[in-house]
Amino acid sequence: MSTEKKNRIWAAWLGALVVGTLSMGIRAQAQLPGAPPYLHVLSDLRTARAYILADPRPQNGNEKGHEIDEITKAMKEIKRAAVDDGKDLDFIPPTDAKGMAAGPLHEAVRLLRKAHEDCSGAEDMPNAIGMRNRALNHIDEAKSTLLRYMTEAGTY
Numbered sequence: 569m570s571t572e573k574k575n576r577i578w579a580a581w582l583g584a585l586v587v588g589t590l591s592m593g594i595r596a597q598a599q600l601p602g603a604p605p606y607l608h609v610l611s612d613l614r615t616a617r618a619y620i621l622a623d624p625r626p627q628n629g630n631e632k633g634h635e636i637d638e639i640t641k642a643m644k645e646i647k648r649a650a651v652d653d654g655k656d657l658d659f660i661p662p663t664d665a666k667g668m669a670a671g672p673l674h675e676a677v678r679l680l681r682k683a684h685e686d687c688s689g690a691e692d693m694p695n696a697i698g699m700r701n702r703a704l705n706h707i708d709e710a711k712s713t714l715l716r717y718m719t720e721a722g723t724y
């Protein structure tokens with residue numbers, strides 16, 4: 569058998585091995601029930617927090633500090649629930665970015681609504697239900713405080 573033919577056979581085997589390995593990794597990730605919603609919620613909350621932090625309002629002793637605290641508490645609850653469920657928190661999907669035509673605070677409200685929607689799905693782990701519900705309460709409190717500020721400021 570010629571060297572060229574051996575190299576082609578070797579390359580075909582190597583290619584099949586790589587494709588098989590990649591498809592197993594994708595299947596394993598897809599088999600983690602609930603993983604994408606948890607991870608998308610964390611990504612959206614991080615982005616919403618960044619938009620709120622970029623707002624020029626003073627942070628100490630007002631709504632902005634409360635919004636940030638509530639988002640941080642929600643993220644902690646979601647992380648705890650994800651770890652208890654055996655989810656991989658190292659994978660961070662892209663945020664649900666659609667542009668900021670309406671401004672950063674409007675985008676933060678949109679992301680908080682999306683995070684609530686993603687987080688409120690059915691929970692298959694009974695020990696994570698309480699953490700999920702506490703996270704939802706924190707998300708809703710952050711969103712309510714932000715909407716109250718925006719209404720009072722005349723920007724909503």
